[in-house]
Amino acid sequence: MMRKLHGRKLAVCLLGGAMYALFAAFGWQAEHDGHIHLGYALLTAALLVWPIAALLSVLLERGYTRSMRQEKRFRTGWAFLFILACYVPMFGVAFPGSFAYDVPYQLRQVVTGAYSTHHPLLHTLLLGGLLQLGRALGNMDIGAAIYTAVQMGLLAGCFALTCGSIARQCGARAAKRAAVFFALYPLHMVMAVNATKDVLFGGFFALTLAFLNEMNAKPTRSLYAKIAACGALAVMLRNNMAYAALAWLALWSVGSRRKGRNAALAMLLALALGFGGNAALKSATHAADGDMSEMLSWPIQQLARARLEDGDKLSDAEKAAIDELMPGEAWKLYDPTISDPVKFEFDTQAFRADMKKYTGIWLSVGQKCAGTYLDAAVALIYPFFYPYREYRVSGYYVQMGMSEAYDASWCDFDPPESRSLFPRVLTSLMWRFGAKGAMQMPVIGWLFNTGVIVWTMLFFVFREIYWGRWKRFGAALLPVLLWGTYLLGPVMAGRYIYPFVCVLPVLAARPERKKEA
Numbered sequence: 001m002m003r004k005l006h007g008r009k010l011a012v013c014l015l016g017g018a019m020y021a022l023f024a025a026f027g028w029q030a031e032h033d034g035h036i037h038l039g040y041a042l043l044t045a046a047l048l049v050w051p052i053a054a055l056l057s058v059l060l061e062r063g064y065t066r067s068m069r070q071e072k073r074f075r076t077g078w079a080f081l082f083i084l085a086c087y088v089p090m091f092g093v094a095f096p097g098s099f100a101y102d103v104p105y106q107l108r109q110v111v112t113g114a115y116s117t118h119h120p121l122l123h124t125l126l127l128g129g130l131l132q133l134g135r136a137l138g139n140m141d142i143g144a145a146i147y148t149a150v151q152m153g154l155l156a157g158c159f160a161l162t163c164g165s166i167a168r169q170c171g172a173r174a175a176k177r178a179a180v181f182f183a184l185y186p187l188h189m190v191m192a193v194n195a196t197k198d199v200l201f202g203g204f205f206a207l208t209l210a211f212l213n214e215m216n217a218k219p220t221r222s223l224y225a226k227i228a229a230c231g232a233l234a235v236m237l238r239n240n241m242a243y244a245a246l247a248w249l250a251l252w253s254v255g256s257r258r259k260g261r262n263a264a265l266a267m268l269l270a271l272a273l274g275f276g277g278n279a280a281l282k283s284a285t286h287a288a289d290g291d292m293s294e295m296l297s298w299p300i301q302q303l304a305r306a307r308l309e310d311g312d313k314l315s316d317a318e319k320a321a322i323d324e325l326m327p328g329e330a331w332k333l334y335d336p337t338i339s340d341p342v343k344f345e346f347d348t349q350a351f352r353a354d355m356k357k358y359t360g361i362w363l364s365v366g367q368k369c370a371g372t373y374l375d376a377a378v379a380l381i382y383p384f385f386y387p388y389r390e391y392r393v394s395g396y397y398v399q400m401g402m403s404e405a406y407d408a409s410w411c412d413f414d415p416p417e418s419r420s421l422f423p424r425v426l427t428s429l430m431w432r433f434g435a436k437g438a439m440q441m442p443v444i445g446w447l448f449n450t451g452v453i454v455w456t457m458l459f460f461v462f463r464e465i466y467w468g469r470w471k472r473f474g475a476a477l478l479p480v481l482l483w484g485t486y487l488l489g490p491v492m493a494g495r496y497i498y499p500f501v502c503v504l505p506v507l508a509a510r511p512e513r514k515k516e517a
Contacts, residue, residue: 027386
């Protein structure tokens with residue numbers, strides 16, 4: 001097949017082959033050795049490029065547009081009911097829902113009135129408000145159940161509307177396949193009842209991407225409003241969306257010029273509404289600014305690892321500076337797979353007070369410990385670019401059940417309590433799926449492997465370039481850029497992969513030939 005290719009198609013196969021080969025070479029070393037041997041990794045990648053490119057040429061050739069067929073009309077309402085119904089059994093298993101992750105910290109903000117932008121204010125107010133409603137009714141579990149039901153309905157609604165958009169672009173069959181995926185893929189069921197901002201963000205993000213594809217095919221005024229509303233909600237639920245959208249706008253404006261101005265204007269409006277909404281909520285709640293340490297996960301991990309493993313290479317001034325940022329020898333808490341242990345002790349105020357000094361320290365240490373910096377970065381992020389054989393990230397793939405992180409200093413009431421209708425099933429899921437990412441289960445585990453999910457997403461992006469569907473490729477850059485922001489995060493876990501799971505049906509759907517842009 002490769003011999004028959006030329007020009008763009010050959011370039012796509014070789015570029016894709018090189019990317020997957022590099023991911024495989026670096027990821028394998030990170031998982032098995034814990035250290036990156038750069039020369040060996042590059043040699044391994046070079047040997048893998050051609051076989052992977054040949055495989056891509058076969059797979060990508062099947063991704064041409066579909067021919068027009070007579071199909072029954074897609075019913076968005078029925079899709080909504082079907083998707084929602086499939087989430088109900090999990091609601092019973094986890095009743096009144098899974099309230100772990102940041103729930104105690106968000107609820108504390110609502111109870112005490114001391115708000116912070118560290119967590120999205122929109123989600124904090126929705127979550128905390130409904131839990132407080134349950135408390136006012138005499139049982140916080142009532143509020144928890146109401147929140148879970150609202151989230152399930154909103155998520156199913158986003159997915160049904162996404163399927164409707166796919167139907168208009170790619171036909172009813174593609175939409176029905178998407179609906180089945182949204183309804184029956186187990187991660188959707190688990191996340192639908194999980195009280196974390198990533199769930200609603202994933203739904204609105206997928207819907208925004210679907211509407212962007214529609215806008216590129218046939219712009220309408222209603223699509224402006226839809227993209228603006230969904231995009232704004234996505235921005236208000238995740239700062240990552242704002243960063244990705246700004247980068248996307250810059251690339252889109254350069255690449256598409258006047259032909260893509262409709263999508264650009266719609267996304268610009270979404271950003272304006274999202275920023276405006278966040279500013280309004282911050283003003284209304286008098287919220288304090290969030291901690292910037294989340295954005296410093298890479299430097300924190302790199303400095304901690306260098307201080308721990310290469311202390312003999314560092315000067316006294318460099319050691320002292322690291323100790324200032326990580327008081328109490330917090331660098332000894334270094335965990336290769338998650339920055340939280342050191343990040344929680346990181347002195348952000350000290351860093352803010354003299355950013356020039358500490359940035360210089362990071363650079364000077366990096367010159368001496370370049371290999372350690374590379375090891376620290378790859379060890380942190382490899383689950384998001386490599387199909388690992390074992391989920392080794394410290395912490396759960398998906399947290400389920402209830403958190404116990406409630407402080408008596410502000411929590412003088414009974415927090416949400418698990419009242420599962422099937423407690424044995426919940427316990428089994430919490431261990432087999434939540435803790436291990438299902439990787440101990442043959443075949444099934446690969447369906448939830450974060451590296452496999454990312455590889456699948458990138459394959460669909462390459463498919464658009466392969467067939468020259470440039471507008472769809474331009475839209476598909478948005479999740480790729482979003483993925484880039486997640487790579488800079490503190491940990492590569494199941495809830496962070498969820499938005500990319502949500503967009504897979506949008507990326508997978510092939511446009512009908514008549515509607516190809």
